[in-house]
Amino acid sequence: MSELLLIKNASQLVTTKGYSDQPAKREKMSDLTVIENGSVLMKNGTIQAVGLLEDIEKEHAELVAQAEVIDATGKLVTPGLIDPHTHLVHAGTRENEYAMRLKGKTYMEIMNAGGGIHATTRATKEASFDQLYEESKKRLFTFFKYGVTTVEAKSGYGLSLEHEMKQLEVAKKLAEDHEMDIVSTFMGAHAIPMDEKDNPEPFVKRVIEEMIPEVAKKELATFNDVFCERGVFTPEQSRRILQAGKEHGLIPKIHADEIEPYGGAELAAEVGAISADHLLKASDEGIRQMAERDVIGVLLPGTAFFLMAEYADARKMIDQGVAVALSTDANPGSSPTLSLQFIMNLGCLKMGMTPEEVLVATTINAAHAIGKAEQIGSLEVGKQADVAIFNVSNYLKLSYNYGMNHIDQVIKKGKVVVEN
Ligand SMILES: N=CN[C@@H](CCC(=O)O)C(=O)O
Numbered sequence: 001m002s003e004l005l006l007i008k009n010a011s012q013l014v015t016t017k018g019y020s021d022q023p024a025k026r027e028k029m030s031d032l033t034v035i036e037n038g039s040v041l042m043k044n045g046t047i048q049a050v051g052l053l054e055d056i057e058k059e060h061a062e063l064v065a066q067a068e069v070i071d072a073t074g075k076l077v078t079p080g081l082i083d084p085h086t087h088l089v090h091a092g093t094r095e096n097e098y099a100m101r102l103k104g105k106t107y108m109e110i111m112n113a114g115g116g117i118h119a120t121t122r123a124t125k126e127a128s129f130d131q132l133y134e135e136s137k138k139r140l141f142t143f144f145k146y147g148v149t150t151v152e153a154k155s156g157y158g159l160s161l162e163h164e165m166k167q168l169e170v171a172k173k174l175a176e177d178h179e180m181d182i183v184s185t186f187m188g189a190h191a192i193p194m195d196e197k198d199n200p201e202p203f204v205k206r207v208i209e210e211m212i213p214e215v216a217k218k219e220l221a222t223f224n225d226v227f228c229e230r231g232v233f234t235p236e237q238s239r240r241i242l243q244a245g246k247e248h249g250l251i252p253k254i255h256a257d258e259i260e261p262y263g264g265a266e267l268a269a270e271v272g273a274i275s276a277d278h279l280l281k282a283s284d285e286g287i288r289q290m291a292e293r294d295v296i297g298v299l300l301p302g303t304a305f306f307l308m309a310e311y312a313d314a315r316k317m318i319d320q321g322v323a324v325a326l327s328t329d330a331n332p333g334s335s336p337t338l339s340l341q342f343i344m345n346l347g348c349l350k351m352g353m354t355p356e357e358v359l360v361a362t363t364i365n366a367a368h369a370i371g372k373a374e375q376i377g378s379l380e381v382g383k384q385a386d387v388a389i390f391n392v393s394n395y396l397k398l399s400y401n402y403g404m405n406h407i408d409q410v411i412k413k414g415k416v417v418v419e420n
């Protein structure tokens with residue numbers, strides 16, 4: 001028996017169709033293809049038809065007659081949201097550092113004194129596999145509740161072969177057990193261990209010679225990421241780490257120009273990274289090179305919000321031809337949120353993006369940022385049936401009524417996984 005689901009008569013059905021081959025850029029980031037009073041038919045986890053109910057009924061009368069029906073009258077339907085940058089698997093929280101920052105300490109000061117990423121690394125190393133699994137599973141459930149149907153997940157709180165592998169194995173098991181799709185990124189180069197700060201070269205070598213080959217051999221990650229920032233990894237070290245990953249089939253990503261301009265955007269263009277992420281301080285030349293080399297800009301306004309920093313210049317990037325995606329950067333230090341909807345609000349209110357652009361940036365462009373645009377990111381025939389239904393009548397309201405969870409139902413591979 002085939003599984004059939006019909007969502008009918010959505011007040012607005014946003015498809016973001018037409019960009020599965022190439023991410024949307026410039027004015028195309030405003031091209032949502034909205035169907036008023038739209039419907040979508042799903043069969044066995046795949047989209048079978050998208051359009052007006054009467055047309056779908058004409059073409060698929062038998063399937064429609066057998067389908068389970070969700071009446072979306074008065075509601076907004078979009079592709080399931082995609083979060084292309086998370087630090088999903090970790091232990092512990094850092095509210096103490098938040099309180100310190102509110103009194104004037106900076107993120108980097110706290111990290112250089114052994115807190116920050118090092119604090120979470122200690123907690124993650126101490127945590128058992130099962131503990132990490134359970135904590136991360138809860139986060140996946142919350143992501144679902146906020147309309148996210150695919151997440152990228154980075155390692156980077158192990159900083160040793162054993163513990164980086166533990167994080168990646170947890171992500172792998174979650175991907176096997178949980179309905180959420182998870183795309184894994186190795187980020188052994190997230191910080192230099194505290195006791196090696198003055199002599200980082202042996203650690204860089206371990207990342208290149210031990211960790212990357214093992215991660216690739218066990219097929220535990222698709223991407224290889226590095227925190228390229230003054231006091232963390234230099235552009236030269238980052239280049240070597242990303243090149244080594246490429247030699248082992250891992251696609252480069254970069255945490256670039258987050259705290260100060262450091263050539264991260266330029267390096268992303270040079271190594272052919274699929275994305276450069278953060279970019280709060282990216283140079284004009286870096287932005288130009290990213291546009292020229294088709295590097296997606298994954299912007300993380302939650303980090304600027306939470307670190308009380310200047311926001312990335314999304315407007316400039318889009319106007320100069322960079323394909324922009326948005327993400328939570330969910331992590332316990334710089335962005336402890338799981339709400340991609342709030343990130344969309346920030347995109348509009350703090351980065352000069354339009355409501356159309358933030359939707360493209362969290363659907364089809366986000367899918368491109370994790371190499372999944374052929375399968376997800378838009379409502380098109382043949383694509384995976386991942387759908388978000390919002391309790392608002394039009395997409396403008398998603399960013400107008402800010403800081404709220406508008407989700408009504410979430411569909412993953414044609415099955416209802418959230419019903420509010
Ligand atoms: N900037 C580097 N890494 C993370 C933060 C990690 C942490 O503070 O635990 C980020 O993307 O913001």
Ligand SMILES: [Zn+2]
Pocket residue numbers: 085086087255329331
């Ligand atoms: Zn990050």
